[in-house]
Amino acid sequence: MADFSLTTRNEGNIVIIETSGYLNNVGGEQIAEVCYKEIDDGKTLFLLNLEQSKVVNSIGVSILIEIIEKLQDVEGRLGYYNLAPIVEKTFNIMGLTKYSSVYQSEEEALEGMS
Amino acid sequence: MEQPGTEQLEYYLSSLDELGEILIDAQKAQSVGAGILRLTLGTVMASKGAIFLYNKKTDRLSFLSSSSKESPSSITPPKPLIRELIKHRHGHILIEGQKRWITGGLKKYTNKEKIKIITPLFHKNSLLGLLCIGPKFMNEIYSKIDIKILEIISNHLTKALYNYQLIDDVEEKKTELNLKLLELETLFDISVAISSVLDIDQLAEDVLWRSVGILNASRGVILLKKEGSPILDPSSNFNWDESLPLLSSKLGIFQDINENKKGKYLTDEDKSSIQKKLNEKNLIIAPIAVKEKTQGYMMLCNKETRSGVQPFNGLDLDLLTALCNQAAVAMENAKLFKEITKEKQFNESILGSIATGVITIDPLGEIDSINSAGIKILKKEKEEIVGNHYMYLFEKDEDVLELITMSEVEDKVISELNIPFKTVSEETVINISVAPRLDPEGQRQGTVLAIEDISDISKVKSTFKRYVSKQVVDELLDNDAKLNLGGEEREVSILFTDIRGFTSMAEKMTPETVVTTLNEYFSEMIDIVFKYNGTLDKIIGDELMIVYGAPLSAENDTERAVETAIEMQKRIKDLNKQRTNRKEPPIHVGAGINTGTVISGNIGSRDMMDYTVIGDTVNLGARLCSSAKPGEILVSRSVHKTTKLLFNYKKLEPIRVKGKEKKVDLFRVLY
Numbered sequence: 001m002a003d004f005s006l007t008t009r010n011e012g013n014i015v016i017i018e019t020s021g022y023l024n025n026v027g028g029e030q031i032a033e034v035c036y037k038e039i040d041d042g043k044t045l046f047l048l049n050l051e052q053s054k055v056v057n058s059i060g061v062s063i064l065i066e067i068i069e070k071l072q073d074v075e076g077r078l079g080y081y082n083l084a085p086i087v088e089k090t091f092n093i094m095g096l097t098k099y100s101s102v103y104q105s106e107e108e109a110l111e112g113m114s
Numbered sequence: 115m116e117q118p119g120t121e122q123l124e125y126y127l128s129s130l131d132e133l134g135e136i137l138i139d140a141q142k143a144q145s146v147g148a149g150i151l152r153l154t155l156g157t158v159m160a161s162k163g164a165i166f167l168y169n170k171k172t173d174r175l176s177f178l179s180s181s182s183k184e185s186p187s188s189i190t191p192p193k194p195l196i197r198e199l200i201k202h203r204h205g206h207i208l209i210e211g212q213k214r215w216i217t218g219g220l221k222k223y224t225n226k227e228k229i230k231i232i233t234p235l236f237h238k239n240s241l242l243g244l245l246c247i248g249p250k251f252m253n254e255i256y257s258k259i260d261i262k263i264l265e266i267i268s269n270h271l272t273k274a275l276y277n278y279q280l281i282d283d284v285e286e287k288k289t290e291l292n293l294k295l296l297e298l299e300t301l302f303d304i305s306v307a308i309s310s311v312l313d314i315d316q317l318a319e320d321v322l323w324r325s326v327g328i329l330n331a332s333r334g335v336i337l338l339k340k341e342g343s344p345i346l347d348p349s350s351n352f353n354w355d356e357s358l359p360l361l362s363s364k365l366g367i368f369q370d371i372n373e374n375k376k377g378k379y380l381t382d383e384d385k386s387s388i389q390k391k392l393n394e395k396n397l398i399i400a401p402i403a404v405k406e407k408t409q410g411y412m413m414l415c416n417k418e419t420r421s422g423v424q425p426f427n428g429l430d431l432d433l434l435t436a437l438c439n440q441a442a443v444a445m446e447n448a449k450l451f452k453e454i455t456k457e458k459q460f461n462e463s464i465l466g467s468i469a470t471g472v473i474t475i476d477p478l479g480e481i482d483s484i485n486s487a488g489i490k491i492l493k494k495e496k497e498e499i500v501g502n503h504y505m506y507l508f509e510k511d512e513d514v515l516e517l518i519t520m521s522e523v524e525d526k527v528i529s530e531l532n533i534p535f536k537t538v539s540e541e542t543v544i545n546i547s548v549a550p551r552l553d554p555e556g557q558r559q560g561t562v563l564a565i566e567d568i569s570d571i572s573k574v575k576s577t578f579k580r581y582v583s584k585q586v587v588d589e590l591l592d593n594d595a596k597l598n599l600g601g602e603e604r605e606v607s608i609l610f611t612d613i614r615g616f617t618s619m620a621e622k623m624t625p626e627t628v629v630t631t632l633n634e635y636f637s638e639m640i641d642i643v644f645k646y647n648g649t650l651d652k653i654i655g656d657e658l659m660i661v662y663g664a665p666l667s668a669e670n671d672t673e674r675a676v677e678t679a680i681e682m683q684k685r686i687k688d689l690n691k692q693r694t695n696r697k698e699p700p701i702h703v704g705a706g707i708n709t710g711t712v713i714s715g716n717i718g719s720r721d722m723m724d725y726t727v728i729g730d731t732v733n734l735g736a737r738l739c740s741s742a743k744p745g746e747i748l749v750s751r752s753v754h755k756t757t758k759l760l761f762n763y764k765k766l767e768p769i770r771v772k773g774k775e776k777k778v779d780l781f782r783v784l785y
Contacts, residue, residue: 094289
């Protein structure tokens with residue numbers, strides 16, 4: 001699996017972040033940086049497409065928790081789709097899915113976030 | 115204590131009221147800290163201040179809230195300060211005159227912010243933090259009421275911080291428990307994978323990825339040992355593909371792990387060659403071992419935290435070892451499955467490629483497998499055979515059913531050759547072997563039938579056996595290479611026999627007697643021909659043409675031809691005694707033998723073709739036979755030359771034969 005990278009695009013008022021690589025400290029920080037900048041610009045709805053990120057560690061999860069907390073301050077939301085089973089299980093166990101939503105596809109995610 | 119004025123009292127009361135609201139409304143320690151600091155500074159009319167949180171584990175003071183924008187991230191409190199704070203746990207400290215225990219980073223801060231009062235925030239005996247207050251507005255002196263108010267606020271702040279700390283502790287414990295749960299779930303998932311994932315590469319990747327994630331490693335690799343090579347094979351890797359150098363199992367770290375049967379973690383303090391080779395300081399390596407035999411290793415690098423990389427520890431090694439143990443079992447299972455599948459495919463390909471039909475019957479009598487040769491022999495679809503009971507499948511073949519029953523009853527292998535197989539057709543002939551089907555413990559688990567369709571062989575035998583002995587037929591069928599039925603030149607010996615005066619004799623006999631006589635004669639003669647492995651080429655009337663050396667050659671072809679002729683003559687003597695007893699006229703036979711080159715092969719038309727020999731050698735043999743008197747065996751020079759040391763001969767006068775310019779030499783066999 002290659003080093004972490006991401007791309008962003010907007011679907012209406014939703015920011016879609018597509019990642020590739022290990023969602024660890026490095027990956028998490030990159031996602032946070034993008035999210036915080038977008039939050040400062042007034043965006044509140046974020047979707048992560050994790051299809052190309054099959055492995056996540058607890059540092060990556062803790063950064064996602066921070067992002068969720070920041071979004072709660074601005075009444076925003078975070079959602080994910082295309083999660084590998086291992087990643088979904090990790091999110092469930094670490095409690096992420098209580099404060100953010102998991103969707104099966106982008107279509108379902110866009111509908112769920114709207 | 116001086117009495118505050120009404121306005122001041124109202125002000126203090128409103129501050130305390132606001133304090134209550136802050137404590138009720140705030141959801142986080144940070145917002146409580148900011149609110150209380152603002153309230154405190156406003157209440158006592160101070161411009162600067164800060165609230166520190168004390169972390170007992172790290173022995174550091176960090177800012178919860180500060181009026182200054184440029185505050186250091188954290189400060190290590192001087193030991194004398196801690197002692198002094200404990201003394202003043204229920205009060206406050208005026209900085210003036212107490213500066214000797216304020217040193218280091220804290221001194222720098224208090225000097226810069228001109229801190230005047232430090233109020234320790236103690237809950238029971240635990241220091242939770244500090245409330246630091248700078249100079250009062252217009253450098254007024256802090257009154258006793260100010261100090262009292264500070265103490266009231268700090269008590270509430272302490273309670274609030276304690277509660278938040280409890281909540282944080284609970285959250286931290288919850289996270290720890292979640293991480294433990296994740297570890298257990300990962301182990302569980304791998305144990306599930308043992309029975310579900312049977313692809314070694316996929317399994318190795320799955321285990322590695324889970325291990326990297328659960329141990330917060332930056333990257334990892336599974337290195338497997340290879341037969342006959344010290345170089346470890348990186349069968350699966352995560353974030354390490356390009357920079358991973360060749361690693362030998364002879365490296366000290368791997369030798370060490372093998373000897374101690376225990377994994378290792380390496381830190382900054384270790385100076386192992388693998389650290390140099392990989393240019394990494396923090397490594398953790400655990401063996402992947404089955405039954406104490408190391409199959410390979412899992413190696414992870416760099417344990418990540420929010421503040422950077424830290425060394426792995428014993429708990430990490432325990433977890434990685436548990437993961438590797440699970441992985442080893444899973445990978446061994448996958449390996450065994452692969453081997454069994456390969457072996458099964460190999461067996462199936464053998465069964466598929468052999469000409470013998472193999473049919474297996476389960477303990478209930480149902481056919482559970484058949485190879486492709488079996489399907490071909492039975493001339494049925496596989497679906498019609500498998501799942502059917504053998505009693506129905508072979509209902510037309512009582513012999514086969516009886517053999518299966520016998521094998522079951524006697525629990526042994528039973529074979530039968532050359533039996534009809536009506537399951538297929540009236541003409542089908544098989545060799546069959548019925549054997550018990552045993553499990554690895556040697557217990558009978560059904561029956562195995564091996565069926566060989568010999569219908570074609572039977573046809574060949576029945577065709578050929580009219581001309582050659584069974585032994586020759588078997589030899590021909592056993593070794594196709596020897597058989598050349600196409601035209602070829604070859605050296606043969608040819609024996610002709612003829613009943614002397616049979617035509618005139620037959621004229622005096624009834625047709626039935628002629629046939630009986632000839633059948634008796636031929637039956638006796640052909641037995642002798644086959645005894646000496648002669649090929650009965652033709653029966654023309656009362657004449658026999660026998661070839662030695664075609665279609666199979668032997669060194670003693672000529673010798674056998676002469677022996678056949680001698681035994682024939684002797685048998686005719688015996689036969690004549692029987693004929694005399696039966697009041698039947700005796701028969702007398704003349705024989706001629708020649709050796710030489712002939713053309714042999716299948717000669718004739720497409721509809722009528724016979725294997726025979728032609729040429730001058732044949733003709734001379736026939737001429738010699740014609741020249742032989744009753745009871746005489748005449749041979750040519752070539753026969754004499756080959757066998758003169760074996761038989762007694764008498765040279766006769768050369769004779770002229772048709773088609774030959776010169777007279778030919780001839781010899782009579784003395785027997």
